[in-house]
Amino acid sequence: MQTIKGKHFQPCEPEFPLFIAEIPRPGDPISLHVRGFSTLLTPLEPVKDGTKIVGVDVSSIKVGETETGIICAIRGAIVWNEKKHYQYVRLGPFPFHATEMNSPEAAGGPRHDVSSDHRVDLLSPVENQNHLCSSMERWIQASVSSMSRKSIILWDGSLTAGMPGNPVSAVSHILRVARRNSNSVLAFSKATTIRFLGWKITDLAINQKPPCLLEVENLPLSIARATSLLGRIFVAKLAGGGYSFRLDIDRALSHEDCIAAVERLLGNELMFQGYPETLRLAHIYSTFTANDVLGIQSFLAAEYGLRVVPRCSIRKTLFGPFGTGYED
Amino acid sequence: MRLLKKAGNTIQILSFPDEDIEKGGYLIIEDRKAQKALIAQVIDIQFANVPGVMEELLRQPAAEDSTLGEDADPLDIMSHILYIQDARLLVCKIYGTAIEDRLGQGNSWLPSRTHSRINRLPTASLMELAKIAKERPISLGITQELSPVLIDASELDGKLNLITGKKGTGKSHLSKMLVLGLVDHGATVVVLDLNGEYINLGLTADGQRNAHYSRVHVLSPGKDFKVTLYQTDLYVIMRMLTYALDLPGTSAREFRHIWRFLQEKSMLSLHELGEAIKRWQCNQHVRDAMFSRYYALVHSGFFTDNMAEAVDLEGLLRKTDGNGGGAVIIDLSDTSPTDRQMVVEYVLAKLQEILSQWKIRAVFLFAEEAHLYLRETYWDDVVTRMRHFGLFTTFITNQPNTIHENIYRQADNIFLLNFVNEHDLEIVSRAARVDAETAVSLVRDLPPHHCLVLGKVVKDFPIVVKIRPLDIRTMGQTRFLWNASQ
Numbered sequence: 001m002q003t004i005k006g007k008h009f010q011p012c013e014p015e016f017p018l019f020i021a022e023i024p025r026p027g028d029p030i031s032l033h034v035r036g037f038s039t040l041l042t043p044l045e046p047v048k049d050g051t052k053i054v055g056v057d058v059s060s061i062k063v064g065e066t067e068t069g070i071i072c073a074i075r076g077a078i079v080w081n082e083k084k085h086y087q088y089v090r091l092g093p094f095p096f097h098a099t100e101m102n103s104p105e106a107a108g109g110p111r112h113d114v115s116s117d118h119r120v121d122l123l124s125p126v127e128n129q130n131h132l133c134s135s136m137e138r139w140i141q142a143s144v145s146s147m148s149r150k151s152i153i154l155w156d157g158s159l160t161a162g163m164p165g166n167p168v169s170a171v172s173h174i175l176r177v178a179r180r181n182s183n184s185v186l187a188f189s190k191a192t193t194i195r196f197l198g199w200k201i202t203d204l205a206i207n208q209k210p211p212c213l214l215e216v217e218n219l220p221l222s223i224a225r226a227t228s229l230l231g232r233i234f235v236a237k238l239a240g241g242g243y244s245f246r247l248d249i250d251r252a253l254s255h256e257d258c259i260a261a262v263e264r265l266l267g268n269e270l271m272f273q274g275y276p277e278t279l280r281l282a283h284i285y286s287t288f289t290a291n292d293v294l295g296i297q298s299f300l301a302a303e304y305g306l307r308v309v310p311r312c313s314i315r316k317t318l319f320g321p322f323g324t325g326y327e328d
Numbered sequence: 329m330r331l332l333k334k335a336g337n338t339i340q341i342l343s344f345p346d347e348d349i350e351k352g353g354y355l356i357i358e359d360r361k362a363q364k365a366l367i368a369q370v371i372d373i374q375f376a377n378v379p380g381v382m383e384e385l386l387r388q389p390a391a392e393d394s395t396l397g398e399d400a401d402p403l404d405i406m407s408h409i410l411y412i413q414d415a416r417l418l419v420c421k422i423y424g425t426a427i428e429d430r431l432g433q434g435n436s437w438l439p440s441r442t443h444s445r446i447n448r449l450p451t452a453s454l455m456e457l458a459k460i461a462k463e464r465p466i467s468l469g470i471t472q473e474l475s476p477v478l479i480d481a482s483e484l485d486g487k488l489n490l491i492t493g494k495k496g497t498g499k500s501h502l503s504k505m506l507v508l509g510l511v512d513h514g515a516t517v518v519v520l521d522l523n524g525e526y527i528n529l530g531l532t533a534d535g536q537r538n539a540h541y542s543r544v545h546v547l548s549p550g551k552d553f554k555v556t557l558y559q560t561d562l563y564v565i566m567r568m569l570t571y572a573l574d575l576p577g578t579s580a581r582e583f584r585h586i587w588r589f590l591q592e593k594s595m596l597s598l599h600e601l602g603e604a605i606k607r608w609q610c611n612q613h614v615r616d617a618m619f620s621r622y623y624a625l626v627h628s629g630f631f632t633d634n635m636a637e638a639v640d641l642e643g644l645l646r647k648t649d650g651n652g653g654g655a656v657i658i659d660l661s662d663t664s665p666t667d668r669q670m671v672v673e674y675v676l677a678k679l680q681e682i683l684s685q686w687k688i689r690a691v692f693l694f695a696e697e698a699h700l701y702l703r704e705t706y707w708d709d710v711v712t713r714m715r716h717f718g719l720f721t722t723f724i725t726n727q728p729n730t731i732h733e734n735i736y737r738q739a740d741n742i743f744l745l746n747f748v749n750e751h752d753l754e755i756v757s758r759a760a761r762v763d764a765e766t767a768v769s770l771v772r773d774l775p776p777h778h779c780l781v782l783g784k785v786v787k788d789f790p791i792v793v794k795i796r797p798l799d800i801r802t803m804g805q806t807r808f809l810w811n812a813s814q
Contacts, residue, residue, distance in 0.1 A: 079397075088397035093405050284387045285397070290380030295409030302408070 040219075042259055044211040044238070046267035052151040053269045054080040055278030056140050060133035061288040062126070063296045065311070069099030069125040073296050074133050076140045077285035079278045080151075081269055086278065090285050091140065093296055098128035131165035138170050145178035145185070152265050153178055154279045155187040159231030159248035168228045175230060175250050184261035185250045187231060188279055192246040194233070195222045205237040205244040210274070211266055212237055213247070213259065232258060238266060242274025329446035331357060332417070337435050337763070339368050341418040341446060342376055345411060349373065349418060350472050352770050352780070352792035354449040356426070359439040364427050366439055367449065367457075368420035369790060371769040376415035384413060421766050423789050431457050433788075451475060451791055458787040466509030468502075468781070469796040477793045479785040481513045484692065486715055487784060488738055489722040490731065492756060493745020498777040500525050501802075502743055502795050503694055503724045507655055510692050511543055514653040516645060518679065519694040520672060520701065524661030526694075528801035535801060543654035545644060549663050549671040550629030556638045557596045557631060562587050564677040569621050571703040572669035579617040582610050586618075597633045598626055628667040630674070641678050642687065649688040665700065672701045683717040690718035698723050699730035707732040728755040741783035746774040762790055 058076040065071070075092035144153055161171040178185050194201050196219050205214050214235040223229070231248030232255075238245075249258040270277040300306045315323030329347055333340040339357070343349055351373055357366040375381075399406055422435040452475035454460075464481035471477055484506070491506075493499050504526060507517050519526045530541035547553035557565070562584065569575040569583060586604045590596045605618045625631050632638055641656075648654040658675055660668050682688055695702065710721050711734055723731055729751070736742075736758040744767065747753050756771060757764035761783040770780050770792065777795045782788070 085396075090397065090399045090401070092401065094403070095405070287383075289383040291378050291384045291413055292380065292409055294378065294380075294412045296405055298412060299403065299405045299408040303403075 040215050041208060042213045042215070043209070044213060044259070044263050044266055046211070047260070047263040048267040049264060050083060051264045051268045052080055052082045052148065053154065053265060053276065053278050054078065054144055054148055054151050055154040055156075055276060055280075055282040056137070056144055057156040057279065057282035057286045058133055058137035058140060059283075059286040059288055060129055061293060062129060063095065063293050064300070064306075064308075066097065066099075068101070069097060070129060071095055071097050071300065072129040072132065073288065073292075074136050075286050075288065076136055077282045078140060078144060079281040079285065081278045084270075086281060088281060088285050091136075093288070093292065094136070095296055095300060096129075096132050098125045098132060100125065100128070102128070127164065134165040138166070138174060142170075142174045142177065145174050145181065145183060148178075148181060148183050150182045151184075152261060152268075153183050153185045154265075154276055154282075155185060156190075156279060156283060157187055158189050158192075158246065159185070159187045159229065159250065160227045161230055162228040168230070171230055175252065179250065179252060184253060184257070184264075185231075186261060186265065187248040188236075188275065189246040189248070190275075194246065201233070201235050202244040202246060205235045208237055210237045210240050210242065213262055215255070234258070234262075236262065237274060238262075239271040239274040242271065245274065329355070329418070331439060331441045331444050331446065334438060337422045338765075339366070339420045339422055341368075341420060343373075343416045343418050345414040345416070349416075349448065351773060352790075353472055354423075354451060354454050354789070355418070355420060355446055356449040357439050357444050357446050359444045361440060361443050362437065364425055364437065364439070366422050366435060366437075367424045367426055367431070367454065367789070368422045369766065370418045370420050371766045372419040374417045374419065376417045378412055378415055381413055384409075419769075421763060426457060429457065431787075451477070454789060454791075455786075458789055460785070460787050460789075464513045466506065466512075467796060468505065468779070469793045471794075472792060477781075477791060479781070481510055481515070483783075483785040484510065484722075484741065485515075485690070485720065487720055487740035488710060488715065488735065489720075489741045489743070489783075490735060490739045490759075491722060491724045491743040491745075492728050492731070492747075493726065493774075493779075494747050494749070494752070495726045496776065497745035497774075498779070498795055499724050499726060499743075499745055500696070501777070501798060502745070502779055503696070503722070504529060504800065505795065505798055506722065507692075507694055508540055508798075508800075511540060511653050511655050515692050516649045516653055516688060516690070517655040517692045517694060518645075518675065519655060519657045520675070520696060520698070521657050521659050522661065522668075522696040522700060524659050525696070525802075526655070526657045527659050529655060529657065531801040532799050533801055538800065540655070543648070543651075544657065545648070545654060546657045546659055547639060547641075548659040549667065551662075553639050553658070553671075554630060554632040554634075554637055555641070555674065556633060556635060557598060557601065558635075559638060559640070560631075560674070561677075561681065562591070564674060564681070567677050568625075568670045568673045572666060572673050573621045573624050575621050576617060578611075579614045579621075582608065582614050583618050583621075598631055599633060602626075624666065625670075628664075628670055630667060630671055641675070642682050645679075645682060645688050645691070660701070668701045669703070673703075676706070679719055680714075680717055683719055688718075690720065693719055693721045694724065695721060696724045697727070697730070698725070699727070707735060711735065711738045728752050733758060739783065741781070741785045744771045744774070744780040744782065746776065746778070747771050761788060766790055 056078055058074060060072050060074045062070050062072050073093040073095045075090060077088055077090050079086060079088040141155060161168040175185055192201060196204065196216065201216050216235055217232050231251050234247040234249065236245050236247040249261060265276065272280055297308060301308055330342040332342045349370055351370055353370050355368050355370060357368060425432050425434045450473050451471035462480060465478035466481050468477045468479055491499050491503050507519060508529065510517050527546045530538060530544035532538045566580060566584065570580060575583065586608055590600055590604055602622055605615060605622055644656060648656060658671065660671065663671060679691055683691065714721065723735065725731055739759060742759050742761055744756055747756060753768045753772060757767045759767060759782060774780060779793050779795055781791050781793055
């Protein structure tokens with residue numbers, strides 16, 4: 001509590017535990033003079049050239065528990081914008097039974113990730129769910145990279161690799177295929193934990209005039225050591241009144257190519273609060289609603305004869321109305 | 329179907345799209361452990377409150393949206409999602425409990441959510457279970473499941489009935505069906521026919537005589553329905569003068585003296601009545617008042633001094649009753665409002681007289697838009713006295729607010745056709761034979777020629793009926809300018 005220095009507090013809903021890729025460095029933030037970053041700042045000019053914009057997103061959700069693990073469902077969405085017409089393909093939902101025992105199988109690869117020391121076997125069911133989700137996301141990204149030409153391909157998240165289910169080799173391969181087809185891969189992160197002198201990097205662009213890019217690549221950033229950054233890290237502020245986002249662009253592209261890619265994105269895509277519309281739609285189409293979960297549960301009951309039993313809440317049993325915390 | 333909630337006599341049931349349930353249909357909720365079943369009627373069908381539906385609908389591209397897409401769903405899970413999205417909530421009213429093929433009214437027990445089985449109860453089975461229409465059936469039409477609906481004429485006997493619905497929904501059609509059904513079972517029916525809609529009850533649609541021809545008698549006041557003063561009792565003429573012609577009390581007393589004077593001298597005729605008023609020793613204002621009413625009687629054309637052209641209504645009714653029933657249609661279509669009131673007063677007074685003397689057994693009176701000719705006190709008479717004389721009234725109206733509230737409360741049978749006006753719905757919901765929610769919800773969505781039957785004829789199980797067509801020549805249809813010119 002002693003480290004709270006900001007004026008605002010945004011409460012958040014309890015969520016599934018995420019795989020922590022970047023670890024914030026503890027300590028007080030140092031006063032920041034954003035004018036000092038003007039040399040890192042690149043103003044952008046939209047380039048309207050009819051470039052196709054393709055967005056990819058994948059969602060997963062836990063739909064139930066079994067005695068040995070969890071049942072989760074994964075759905076992917078590809079949305080593309082060609083001459084201001086949006087089209088989409090949704091893949092799934094695909095239900096999976098994720099257990100500790102079938103995690104290597106779920107990874108769809110070797111039992112050891114050659115690029116890291118992580119062992120991928122004996123993952124917890126929830127980790128296994130994330131693992132499956134990443135695998136499907138990479139598969140869709142790989143497909144899009146090989147099928148698209150001269151396009152901007154947008155990923156949700158970052159170009160960080162090296163975690164279980166997200167091997168450096170696989171991500172590098174996808175980026176290589178994309179480049180071979182003259183595509184540019186841009187990854188937008190809605191939230192980042194990367195900090196510079198205690199400040200979130202997205203705050204560095206707060207007072208900058210959009211559209212602009214701030215290259216933070218060479219700043220001393222707090223990033224987890226175990227990860228590999230396959231992209232150049234920028235802070236993108238692409239629309240007036242919009243948010244700033246961490247933007248990773250394929251590291252193999254030159255600085256000029258990175259700038260050009262973002263300018264083509266600006267010229268050929270709608271920006272909603274500074275976020276690309278194709279990626280926003282991909283998220284909407286892949287996300288599971290409560291209705292989807294009920295439908296999937298109904299499918300499982302009908303197809304596999306699973307009997308739905310009410311979940312017993314230990315917290316509620318123990319603490320009654322005070323058992324309000326998140327229960328895994 | 330799954331039992332979701334019960335509160336009072338309302339029950340909520342979760343239903344899925346492939347379960348073919350219609351508003352107005354019946355369900356049987358069988359609790360096998362309790363060995364009892366609830367009988368409930370679906371009064372409303374709503375979308376179930378499925379979580380996440382709003383988000384699902386928001387992300388579905390609208391038809392005119394530029395976003396196109398497709399789902400690669402090899403496991404066909406989307407069909408399950410859509411199935412749940414279309415889940416429905418059936419709001420039902422409980423109308424009874426069945427225990428081993430016996431039907432009771434109780435609904436105080438709670439069926440099990442887990443052990444209960446919910447199935448459709450076809451209206452034909454319900455009618456069988458409730459033992460509706462056994463002795464004297466009148467065919468009304470068909471149910472939603474296309475099974476015939478028969479009501480028992482005995483349940484109209486001694487009862488107060490009401491037919492109401494907005495214009496053009498088939499009230500008169502249903503009324504004619506009941507008239508002919510009663511006639512078929514030997515009843516004597518008198519119809520106060522405001523618009524001349526019943527005068528062709530004895531003819532088929534193509535103008536041929538039908539089976540009822542000889543039993544239908546049409547009387548047109550001033551034309552073939554005239555009476556002499558000699559046939560008219562003093563109390564009948566006094567009711568006409570007082571209620572239809574508003575004769576003040578003092579003048580009425582003098583008139584009574586004149587009438588008795590002429591009666592004693594066997595000189596009761598229109599001519600002699602006029603002369604007697606002229607010569608009678610009384611205040612000039614009283615004389616003027618009596619004269620103005622006298623001329624009203626004369627100009628109505630309803631009275632005559634010619635015995636040959638006078639109609640013996642009592643004789644006609646006795647003959648009809650003795651010959652196995654029939655319908656007497658009083659055609660009021662070409663009668664002025666005042667004359668109409670006079671004729672109705674005469675007919676009602678005559679009926680009351682004949683019935684009180686047991687000259688005929690009973691009469692079913694059908695009164696269309698009765699507020700246009702019935703005096704205020706008659707509404708209470710209908711509820712309190714008339715049925716004891718053997719006069720059983722059926723009111724037919726498209727203005728439910730013109731029927732007194734106590735009629736709604738006391739009516740034994742109500743035939744409701746479509747209403748959409750909230751004010752009208754509020755009025756018909758006062759009917760005591762059904763809860764307000766059922767009446768409003770079902771009546772609002774009734775298609776034309778569909779009727780919600782409430783009351784004793786259906787053993788208090790509200791039933792939606794599609795009224796069958798009748799092969800009779802119709803006169804009650806609206807006359808159109810453009811169709812007429814063609």
